[in-house]
Amino acid sequence: MDLIPAPTHLHEASDSASFPLDDSTVIDAAPGTEGVARWLRSAVGAATGLALAPGSDGHVIRLRTDSGLAAESYRLTVSSPALDITGGDPAGVFWGAQTLRQLLGPQAFRRAPVGAATLRVPCVAVEDAPRFRWRGFLLDVARHFMPKDVVFRYIDLLAAHKLNVLHLHLTDDQGWRIEIKRYPRLTEVGAWRTRTKVGLRESPLWDERPHGGYYTQDDIREIVAYAAERHISVVPEIDIPGHSQAAIAAYPELGNRDVIDTTTLPVLTSWGVNPNVLSPTDTTLRFYEDVLTEVLALFPATFVHIGGDECPKEQWRRSQTAQARIKELGLADEDALQSWFIRHFDRWLTDRGRRLIGWDEILEGGLAPGAAVSSWRGYSGGIAAAQAGHDVVMCPEQQVYLDHRQHDGADEPVPIGYVRTLEDVYRFEPVPPQLDDEQARHVIGTQANIWTETLDSVRAVDYLVFPRLAAFAEVAWSRLPAPELRDYPDFAARMAGHYARLDALGVEYRPPAGPYPWQRRPGVIGRPIEGAPPIV
Structure with a gap:
């Protein structure tokens, strides 16, 4: 079988x-x-x-x-x-x-x-029976927009592998992808960029075509209903307070206007950590409360992801408005100001019967009791969260970021990150040994993520997601032995039959022997990381 x-x-x-x-x-x-x-x-x-x-x-x-x-x-x-x-x-x-x-x-x-x-x-x-109740997959539609038929296709692919959470990354510096009726400029302006960096930041190449797109509220309702029919929960991500330049481009009052001229900021055309973050004002809080009010009406999922990662503090250090807010609240520093941001929306969501989840940076400065953590910077954030009694979804980039390359060969398209083979993903263990039994119960699941900075087509996404998502699905569903005891040859033998299923579904996966000529992208610069640091 x-x-x-x-x-x-x-x-x-x-x-x-x-x-x-x-x-x-x-x-x-x-x-x-x-x-x-x-x-x-x-x-x-x-x-x-x-x-x-x-x-x-x-x-x-x-x-x-x-x-x-x-x-x-x-x-x-x-x-x-x-x-x-x-x-x-x-x-x-x-x-x-x-x-x-x-x-x-x-x-x-x-x-x-x-x-x-x-x-x-x-x-x-x-x-x-499944091992974990959260068996997730993040699809980044903010960096490169995916039409809704692609989202439907991926919902079906998740269902075929018994995965039950679709984490939709809907907003970022490079695009805002969900219609908010109270703030139409979020999609009129924020959903479109003038051009796109090809490769990572070091690349000299540009695609000079405008890029964008968004889902109407009826599109979102359709996506959520389609997923629900397949017993998949759709978790939206609305990034706060970093990764927000598309929103600031649409509504400049959201940015730190006493530091930079926010009216000149475009939707970002390149990649990387961006200094243009939200201003910690009441105006910003009310704006995102309004946004989330519409989001909650569209997504019935218990969890709402608010990002919370990669928020540089330089503008807050220079902003008189931000410094006044720190003094007013009696906060220690800018890190505590970010924690205040997160805690505000944790309370706001809790009052409405929902739960906040964010990337592991939200632990910095303390976290409200009901919030959950997506542990992406290795295991350490998830370990700390579980030991403190918070629920955790394990998705360490060193293991399950599927945009990272699958082989160290020169033909791998836009090689970025760590080399993580099909076998590496199969040997991923979501529950770290540092947790005792009670703490381990806070690891409610695991998730594989695909970030699309370098992925400008569904063919490119397919290549990096598959076949590794099949290995991840077995890790998330099956009760496997310790990584070193897992029978990878048996899994590889079963994959021989599974490739035929993927072929029937039209999935353009990475062949075991390496990329076909049309799957290569010579000359597009990535950022290979040789070897992997110790997992912490």
Whole structure:
């Protein structure tokens, strides 16, 4: 069996019996599982040309829930007369249906029939449950905008790998990607830049075409609903107080006007940490409260990500307004001022029944009790947060930043960051050994991130995300042994079958032998980091 991610238990029948998927196959969906039945008809039905009509006679796929099972867990039992998927909740039934699709073979991942109408499912018994409740993937649509059909496609790819959180990075210095009706200039101005640096900051190359785009509020509603049908939660990121130049370009009063002429700031056209940050005024607070009010109406997810990373303090040190605010609040310094920013929005979100999550810099200066941390600068921030009783999503850049190169060969396109191979990602362990059992329970999950500074097309994104996202999905879902004990040869053997599924889905992954000629980008300068520092 080449299932990915690997299930907890799998037992194959000793004989060659199988369940046929043919014109007589029907779906018997119990209350609460109707959405899974719709998905089976839309995905597997399209691939096979079969109606998979409702019914209880013939070859029956039975969908049920059982409150005795844990959330998101499932049992899949295949016999020659019937196929049963029972989940602890509708999400568990859906993940069982994803396993069924894999058992049907690569043909089941196409959008129209290409072969025989009858497929056969081997008789197996699968019992399965996820290790983590947050199995996430960050898609950066701020640096390079991704049309909503690309977002839908990635939602389907996450679902196929049993990942259940899409973290949408919606705002940054280089673009604002979500319509806010109260502040239309955020998209009229902030969603568009005049040109784009090709490669990282050191590169002399520019794409002189304007770049931009944004999602209307109806687009966001559609994305959220599409994801919810696949039991995926969409977590929005609205960056505060750094990474905010696109917002300042649209509304100059948000910036530090007593330090620079904010009316001259454009949407940023290059990359890197940017000194132009939000001014700590009541005007700024009210502005972002208004923004978040509209965001909350669009995203039902419990968590809202507010960034909080890479906020240089130079302008605050020079700003009389910022210094007056520090004095007024009795704060120690500019780091404490950033903490005040974060705590304000933590309270604001908590009052509305939501939870704040931010990058690990939000720990600096102290963190409110309900806030959670995305640990990206290694493990240390996550360790500190968990030891202090905060929930943590582990996403250390040294391990699971998928924009980092997959090989040290000269042909890798725009080589940046650390070399992290498919095997490296497979051996990533989200829970550091420094945590005791109680602290480890605060590691609510893990997440792989794709940042798109150097990725200007979906083909480029595919190349870096896959196949490594398949390895990450197994880390997030399956209860694997310690990294050094993991059976990578077994995973690699299962990947041989999984590549055919990715081919059927049209994913332009990195081939095991290295990039095809059209996947290379010679002459585009990156920033290779030779070796990796100790993980802290």
